[in-house]
Amino acid sequence: MDPLLEGLRLVAAPDVLIAIFASAVYGLVVGSLPGLSATMATALLVPVTFWLSPIAAIATIITASAMAIFSGDIPGALLRIPGTPASAAYTDEAYAFTRKGQPELALGAGLWFSAIGGIVGTLSLMLLAPALAEVALSFSTYEYFWLALLGLMCATLVARSSPIKAIASMLLGLLIACIGMENPAGTPRFTFGIPDLLGGIEPIPALVGVFAVSEVMRAMASVEPPKMPFRRFGSILANQWKLTKQYQWPMWRGNFVGIVIGVLPGAGADMAAWVSYAMSKKFSKTPEKFGTGHAEGLVEAGASNNASLASGWVPSLLFGIPGDTITAIAIGVLYMKGLNPGPTLFTERAGSMYALYIIFILANIIMIPLGIVMIRVASRVLRAPRAAVMPIILLLCAVGSFATGNNLFSVLLVGLFGCLGYVMEKNGYPIAAMVLGIVMGNMVEQSFITSLIKSDGDVLPFFERPVSAFLAALTLGALFWPVAAWAWKRLAPRRAPAAVG
Amino acid sequence: MQLSDRITGGALVLLGAAAAWGGSKLPAVPGQDVGPAAFPMLIGFGLIFCGSLIAFGVGRSFEVEEEPQENSGSLMARLGLRVLVPPALLLFYALAVDHLGFLLTAGVMVFLGALALRASVKLALPLAIIAPFFVHLAFYRLLRVPLPEGLLGAPW
Incomplete structure (x- = not known):
């Protein structure tokens, strides 16, 4: 059967359609609650995906994450508290609209351009992934090693923190991945005689711990955000077409940047939004208007973060290397459902891949009506007391992690990772870098050790093949970039007086 | 739980040393140069290096200062x-x-x-x-x- 028709048939199944609708509502609600990120929404969904068909499982992840990234804009615009980190870049701008009495314009722009970004990102996924699959078929372990390492380095570069702390976090993640006997030699490592550790640390309890439990812990230590006054909104989509025509060029630039950042392994929606907002301001004809309720930055960054979401699936589907923390979860689900990432996915399971594209497009289309409803009821949802939401999240963390292996040890792990995530976050160690280390540890080690065995302990073959040499150059560039930036900063003030003198 | 960089960096150095030492104790695979010890030892040394840089305050200039939160009440x-x-x-x-x-x-x-x-x-x-x-x-x-x-x- 034609893969496109097969994809349509897979998506049209009632369980898939129900999964899309239910996860859309879930994503919108969770994303809009301050402190509950899109990653956390996705991580808490994983236990549910166990009982779904493969396509329905993927559909819940895709839909919930896309909705949550958009809906993070809602509390950002109304309360100046970003619902998800991906909205943080333009929260002040969106809030300036609310102060001017035009919240519907900022929210509408968030919705409209998120949907456009999501659809353009999906088109890029459809074009890029199969084309790159051809190239990826010729990759050997050397290329896989550099690619995985490049993904990890990107994750450390994009963290808005000290690069050394980011690299340390990543190494910590890799060390955690060493636990257990899933290594090329099958030797139990760092298990301390605990049988539960023999199988290694599962990514899901770790993710739920660092993203959800640590958030509940933070809520314990901080004051409750202000309650939102009840307000009525005017027409939400009224001026969006005008904005689309007016800021067409920034919109396309935002889409493009989002796609590029999404494709980079390790860099995700948060980074896309920050880069695009900064870029929009730099290239704008009226940069002085930024921060005062000017739509240009919103258009560009709003499109960018949703575009990156879809293109982030490119490295995940092709190489099993997560584009961001959300796809790190998605990869686990793909393996669980027998859709093992790899270039052959596009030839052997073409129907499923088409189904995935269709789900992306469908999710971004239904985002518009559901998003409008969400904006209208946001005042009510945002009034839910935090003291009621957070304990239930904690309970879901416990039950969800138990469900991943019917094992109470996972519940303890979730608590431990919650503490670790909390301490790391407070001290400027980026959590995402550690998570990617945990998810990719086995792959990095496997490709590293196999390559070393192939080359008889020689390092040169790591650089001999053209693609691997190129990837190695990129990786080493990413590694030494902080050193160069630091040196530049040190030298710049010395040069400035010299130039004046 | 805001700790000084000296403490977190020092903890990473200790963890790295423990990982490298623990890794070095792992049995080798007969007939092969690289075994299960290689990767943990590499990470261990990396952690020791990063931890010492952090403890000496290298890379602080990149960090975004977090607003201190006031703790009041009980x-x-x-x-x-x-x-x-x-x-x-x-x-x-x-x-x-x-x-x-x-x-x-x-x-x-x-x-x-x-x-x-x-x-x-x-x-x-x-x-x-x-x-x-x-x-x-x-x-x-x-x-x-x-x-x-x-x-x-x-x-x-």
Whole structure:
């Protein structure tokens, strides 16, 4: 059967359609609650995906994450508290609209351009992934090693923190991945005689711990955000077409940047939004208007973060290397459902891949009506007391992690990772870098050790093949970039007086 | 839990040293140069290097300063012990659920969690009674997760 028709048939199944609708509502609600990120929404969904068909499982992840990234804009615009980190870049701008009495314009722009970004990102996924699959078929372990390492380095570069702390976090993640006997030699490592550790640390309890439990812990230590006054909104989509025509060029630039950042392994929606907002301001004809309720930055960054979401699936589907923390979860689900990432996915399971594209497009289309409803009821949802939401999240963390292996040890792990995530976050160690280390540890080690065995302990073959040499150059560039930036900063003030003198 | 870079960096150095030492003790694979020890040792040395850089304050200029949050109110809040409530509740869940059963354990967990977040008893009590039933319904009935029954079984 034609893969496109097969994809349509897979998506049209009632369980898939129900999964899309239910996860859309879930994503919108969770994303809009301050402190509950899109990653956390996705991580808490994983236990549910166990009982779904493969396509329905993927559909819940895709839909919930896309909705949550958009809906993070809602509390950002109304309360100046970003619902998800991906909205943080333009929260002040969106809030300036609310102060001017035009919240519907900022929210509408968030919705409209998120949907456009999501659809353009999906088109890029459809074009890029199969084309790159051809190239990826010729990759050997050397290329896989550099690619995985490049993904990890990107994750450390994009963290808005000290690069050394980011690299340390990543190494910590890799060390955690060493636990257990899933290594090329099958030797139990760092298990301390605990049988539960023999199988290694599962990514899901770790993710739920660092993203959800640590958030509940933070809520314990901080004051409750202000309650939102009840307000009525005017027409939400009224001026969006005008904005689309007016800021067409920034919109396309935002889409493009989002796609590029999404494709980079390790860099995700948060980074896309920050880069695009900064870029929009730099290239704008009226940069002085930024921060005062000017739509240009919103258009560009709003499109960018949703575009990156879809293109982030490119490295995940092709190489099993997560584009961001959300796809790190998605990869686990793909393996669980027998859709093992790899270039052959596009030839052997073409129907499923088409189904995935269709789900992306469908999710971004239904985002518009559901998003409008969400904006209208946001005042009510945002009034839910935090003291009621957070304990239930904690309970879901416990039950969800138990469900991943019917094992109470996972519940303890979730608590431990919650503490670790909390301490790391407070001290400027980026959590995402550690998570990617945990998810990719086995792959990095496997490709590293196999390559070393192939080359008889020689390092040169790591650089001999053209693609691997190129990837190695990129990786080493990413590694030494902080050193160069630091040196530049040190030298710049010395040069400035010299130039004046 | 804001610690100085000296402490976190020092902890990473110690962890790295432990990883490298533990890694070096792993048995080699006969007939092969690289075995299970290589990767942990590499990471261990990396952690020692990064940890010492952090302890000496290299790379601080890249960090975004976090706004200090004021801790007011009771002694518990001032000491920051409240943040330990969620992991403590998870520990309680893991230890108690097989004996007390899901509904009771979850009820206690939600009730104490809500109180720790300064909810009134009027909110915490109904929440602790209702929420576990819905979670049980979703996970036990729909997703078929074997949640223990313990002292109090669900009506389904």
